[in-house]
Amino acid sequence: MSSLALYDTLTRTSRPFTPIKAGQVSVYLCGATVQGSPHIGHIRSGLNFDILNRWLTKSGYEVTFIRNVTDIDDKILQKAVTEKAPWWAVAMKYEREFSDAYAAVNVLPPTYEPRATGHITQMIQLMSILIERGAAYAPGNGDIYLSVRSLDSYLTLSRQKLDDLLSADDAAGSFKKDPRDFALWKGAKPGEPSWPTPWGDGRPGWHLECSAMAHAYLGEAFDIHGGGLDLIFPHHENEIAQSEAAGYAFANIWMHNAWVTTAGEKMSKSLGNSLLVKELLKQVRGIELRWYLGSAHYRSMLEFSAEALNESATGFRRIESFLFRAVEILGTQATPSLSQGFIDAMNDDLAVPTALATISESLRIGNSAITAGDMKAIATSANEIRGALEVLGCDPFDSAFAGATTSAESGALDGVIQLALAQRTAARDRKDFAASDEIRDGLAALGITIEDTPQGPRWSISRTEER
RNA sequence: GGUGCGAUGGCCGAGAGGCGAGGCACAGGACUGCAAAUCCUGCUACACGGGUUCAAAUCCCGUUCGCACCUCCA
Numbered sequence: 333m334s335s336l337a338l339y340d341t342l343t344r345t346s347r348p349f350t351p352i353k354a355g356q357v358s359v360y361l362c363g364a365t366v367q368g369s370p371h372i373g374h375i376r377s378g379l380n381f382d383i384l385n386r387w388l389t390k391s392g393y394e395v396t397f398i399r400n401v402t403d404i405d406d407k408i409l410q411k412a413v414t415e416k417a418p419w420w421a422v423a424m425k426y427e428r429e430f431s432d433a434y435a436a437v438n439v440l441p442p443t444y445e446p447r448a449t450g451h452i453t454q455m456i457q458l459m460s461i462l463i464e465r466g467a468a469y470a471p472g473n474g475d476i477y478l479s480v481r482s483l484d485s486y487l488t489l490s491r492q493k494l495d496d497l498l499s500a501d502d503a504a505g506s507f508k509k510d511p512r513d514f515a516l517w518k519g520a521k522p523g524e525p526s527w528p529t530p531w532g533d534g535r536p537g538w539h540l541e542c543s544a545m546a547h548a549y550l551g552e553a554f555d556i557h558g559g560g561l562d563l564i565f566p567h568h569e570n571e572i573a574q575s576e577a578a579g580y581a582f583a584n585i586w587m588h589n590a591w592v593t594t595a596g597e598k599m600s601k602s603l604g605n606s607l608l609v610k611e612l613l614k615q616v617r618g619i620e621l622r623w624y625l626g627s628a629h630y631r632s633m634l635e636f637s638a639e640a641l642n643e644s645a646t647g648f649r650r651i652e653s654f655l656f657r658a659v660e661i662l663g664t665q666a667t668p669s670l671s672q673g674f675i676d677a678m679n680d681d682l683a684v685p686t687a688l689a690t691i692s693e694s695l696r697i698g699n700s701a702i703t704a705g706d707m708k709a710i711a712t713s714a715n716e717i718r719g720a721l722e723v724l725g726c727d728p729f730d731s732a733f734a735g736a737t738t739s740a741e742s743g744a745l746d747g748v749i750q751l752a753l754a755q756r757t758a759a760r761d762r763k764d765f766a767a768s769d770e771i772r773d774g775l776a777a778l779g780i781t782i783e784d785t786p787q788g789p790r791w792s793i794s795r796t797e798e799r
Numbered sequence: 800g801g802u803g804c805g806a807u808g809g810c811c812g813a814g815a816g817g818c819g820a821g822g823c824a825c826a827g828g829a830c831u832g833c834a835a836a837u838c839c840u841g842c843u844a845c846a847c848g849g850g851u852u853c854a855a856a857u858c859c860c861g862u863u864c865g866c867a868c869c870u871c872c873a
Contacts, residue, residue, distance in 0.1 A: 344803095364873080365871080365872080365873095370873095371873090373872090373873055374873050376873070377873040378873085380873095402871090406871060407871075487802095490802065490803080490868075490869080491802060491803075492801065492802050492803090492868090492869070493801070495801090496800075496801040496802075496869080497801075497802095497869050497870085498800080498801080498869055511870095512870075513870095514870055514871095515870085515871090537870095537871075538870085539870090539871080559873070560872070561803095561804085561867075561868085561873080562867075562868065562872045563872075563873070564803090564868075565802085565868060565869065565870080566868090566870040566871085567870090567871080567872085569870090570870075588873095589873070590804090590873095591866095591867085591872095591873070592873085593866080596865065596866065597865095597866070598866075598867065598872085599872095599873090627811095628811095628812075629812090629813075631804095632805090632813090633804090633805080633866080635811085637811090639810090639811090639823095640810090640811065640823095643811075643822085643823055644811090644823090646823085647822065647823075650836095653836080654837095657836095683813075683814095684813095685812060685813045685814095685822095686813060686814080686820070686821085688812095688813090688821070688822080689813075689820050689821040689822085690820095690821090691821095692820095692821055692822065693821085696837095696838080699836090699837055700837080700838060702837075703830090703837065703838065760832080763832075765832055765833070768832090768833095769832095769833075769834085772834080772835090776835095781835070781836090782834090782835075783834095783836050783837095784835075784836085785837095
């Protein structure tokens with residue numbers, strides 16, 4: 333039995349995972365800043381860490397999974413202006429879109445999903461500690477800055493030197509003691525939301541909320557902190573700075589997922605609508621989108637293409653189809669189990685691509701077993717495949733993916749098709765192949781695929797779309 | 800300027816000193832009335848130049864190219 337090793341950005345090595353408290357794992361994932369509709373890059377992050385969550389749970393840990401929502405920031409305020417709506421309505425609208433997108437690809441809800449604006453008290457408390465300890469200062473304009481020169485260490489995660497950084501262009505003429513100091517809190521501006529503090533009215537800076545909320549729900553030290561690669565600097569560096577300056581040990585392991593890229597480049601928010609989750613869900617099912625986004629290793633860039641997505645979806649249907657056939661033949665649902673190969677792969681820093689190879693192997697064995705009529709081997713393969721799909725969040729029998737049609741409707745549809753198939757079988761029996769092919773072609777034109785098996789004909793909805 | 804990541808067959812995509820990952824596509828075969836589905840077989844790759852080693856896709860040095868971050872990006 334192998335044990336879990338995870339890659340830690342801080343040490344740049346993969347190392348054995350040992351939780352702080354035996355049997356329990358605490359995870360903090362930087363979730364969305366709800367300033368626009370989610371694209372597949374955003375959702376990939378949630379999905380990669382959902383696989384981590386599921387694997388930890390499957391491995392027997394009790395997981396506390398916190399994924400925040402940052403519902404106040406500059407871009408949300410800008411958006412409120414362009415959308416002519418209150419900032420809180422904008423934030424809520426996009427938060428719902430994120431929730432819908434996560435649900436569509438079967439990302440499990442986190443244990444708790446704290447919002448930044450709900451934790452102003454904790455932020456003020458954290459700032460008080462930082463000011464008291466001399467790590468932060470209020471220069472009098474309403475802003476509060478963290479003094480990076482006062483820190484024992486800084487930039488350990490990104491391995492940069494403070495003096496090598498290009499200085500921020502807003503540094504000139506500001507109230508900052510050092511141009512690299514960053515704002516924990518921003519003084520109130522006319523027309524913008526603000527909250528009262530001992531140092532004057534204002535609103536949170538970008539980084540403070542994660543330190544405050546991680547502390548609120550996971551305590552001074554926790555196991556895993558995750559997020560996108562682009563958060564390493566400045567967001568995570570600043571979280572570390574704030575938290576350590578306050579005397580907290582903070583995260584034990586840092587995990588970062590890579591991006592979805594297009595034409596070799598990181599997706600940006602100005603890219604248009606084509607890669608929004610809600611658009612792609614018009615092309616493939618949620619389970620297929622998940623299979624595609626989850627198939628690359630979380631630390632590898634995933635180069636998006638419509639062809640790759642379709643190819644991936646086709647591959648998934650092949651696996652799914654085996655499970656459906658296995659259930660028909662066995663007359664019983666597959667019981668999820670895990671092969672040793674799959675376990676070893678997942679334990680090796682969530683090596684999903686290697687894990688997928690084990691599914692392919694099980695699939696080949698399972699399909700051969702169907703041909704051979706080897707019930708025991710069919711069951712073993714089906715169980716292993718279902719177990720693997722469950723961990724990857726792609727179990728086709730998961731109620732999360734239940735279709736929208738009612739059983740009455742699908743029963744009626746099956747009845748109609750069975751009638752047609754009976755006609756076709758009769759035609760084939762009298763060797764009237766012109767008539768039988770006409771029926772098959774007619775059904776195909778309606779998007780229904782017919783396969784002749786030793787157990788008789790079976791039908792399925794062909795989901796392959798042109799383009 | 801600083802700090803990282805990467806380059807693998809027609810395509811996608813793992814691996815990280817020695818035993819051909821896997822998938823897709825393609826070709827041949829089995830099965831089929833023909834298909835579909837499935838199975839079998841084939842397709843032997845690691846950017847370039849040096850070096851270390853009995854052995855390098857993997858380690859070291861250099862080069863080229865690509866990508867990213869450097870204070871409100873997942």
